[in-house]
Amino acid sequence: MASRIDQDQVQHVASLAKLSLNDDQLKYFTTQLDEIIGLFETLNEVDTEGIEPTSSVSDQINVMREDVADNWGQRDALLANAPESEKGYIRVPTIIDESEDE
């Protein structure tokens, strides 16, 4: 059976999803994803010509509300969940690899 997705494609998808895979994981996921995408392709048996896609089954359509700012007054509680914070701000690493910005 021809493979539907190869290791390069899985590596590409992982990078789009901001995930890194080592060689063993890459092999393991490629085999599994290939099998699952094979399942996806069974949908080709279905004639969907002229069928509208469904993206939501809610009975509510375009509900509008006022855009009002609300102060929860919970800055400290929110920051307590941040991995690093300082002086009321969230800290992120200062070392930015500049070559990636080009």
Add this chain to the structure above:
Amino acid sequence: MNYFEKDLTSLHDDLVAKRISVTDLVKATFDNIAATDPDLNAFLALNKDAALKKAAEMDEKGVDPDNILAGIPLAIKDNIVTKGLTTTAASKMLENFVPVYDATVVSTLNDKGVINVGKTNMDEFAMGGSTENSAFKTTKNAWDYTRVPGGSSGGSAAAVASGEVVAAFGSDTGGSIRQPSSFNGIVGMKPTYGRISRWGLIAFASSLDEIGPMTRTVKDNAILLSAVAGHDDHDLTTSTKEVPDFAAELNYQTSVKGMKIGLPKEFLGEGVDQEVKDAILAAADKYRELGATVDEVSLPHNKYGVAAYYIIASSEASSNLQRFDGIRYGHRSKDVKNLEDVYVNSRSEGFGDEVKRRIMLGTFSLSAGFYDAYFKKAAQVRTLIINDFQAVLKDHDFIMGPVAPTPAYKIGEEVSDPMTMYMNDILTIPVNLAGLPGMSIPAGFAKGMPVGMQLIGRPFDESTLYKAGYVFEQATDFHKQTPKQGGNN
């Protein structure tokens, strides 16, 4: 004490008559959990101090005789946020996450005097059908500790089935309330999409996710759905339709006489265990005996449900889970040299394999060049699945069938094979794709393990499912059978 002999009505009577105080009930609940849970592993976190404090306050002011939920201890799945109480979605990513607000379901229950005893185990981010994908522990089936409780709401199901709590809340994206309810012999309702607010439910697949109650009896389930259903300004997909008092319709006069029930031939096809089929066919005969008609119907696109679901759900998940970037909350990798490393290493360390698999499937299905072939195709097939249900439900009051092709399997038996795991969802997934209400109720046993029957209704017609479930329950004694302590059935 355990809750095997209790329901919401009898507990309420005991509390109002002061045969037991709220404090003593809560203490007894925690004592039983302390004795049961080291082996069962249904809970990820207990809310003991806050629960006892609230119990004392309620005893102080007295239990409201008109509020059946006042002072009732119950459990909440760990992907529903609880203010000040760690909420992890069973992921290392959220191991230390303390929500700053309550989910609407939780604040509604709190306002009604319910006491949250703790957070239940689940598959990581609700992705899985056995609770084996939890990053923290493996929950057992209440009936047999060598078997899975189902999933993803496996902790909630095991907690109710083992008598640790009288009820729990779960969430259902592709069967995650109904299948563990089936595996543990309890009642689980996935209401119509939009019936219950999803505000505060950690998002997996937003067009499919739904919260619902898990209980020992149909009536308790109906009481809890009425309590938490309704429009919420924080979730604009919630319906503005009025919420019936579902339980008020359940009494000695409730009947299925004259109801038309559809039994899809696809639900009893290949891959469905013979004993499961036998239980469902016996249930169909029971309904005929009770005055309903049951005839064979067809849902021709049902077999494509699994493929369409794993494209749609994974695509929505890949988008929803982008928020876990190691910046504002959640796990942040220590091994970083730059900002990109924070994203990539935090996500790679924080997510388990099943979550990574789904994120990649979704990213693939949505990526340039593949969108039309996968995502759009799946969304079109979803329309056809909806049309199939509409055609049958036009002249049938509801649909019946099994919840899962098999009873609970052994721990470790299937978890390494994602395809087999995904195919197990074939009978529950189409209901989520169509946004319909679906309920699991106990309908027999196969190989000594509980078998659930699934009832599927028209949009916003949970009422018919509760009536049909109640009548079946009154006519059978499956729901009265309880697992032995220690799961040695």
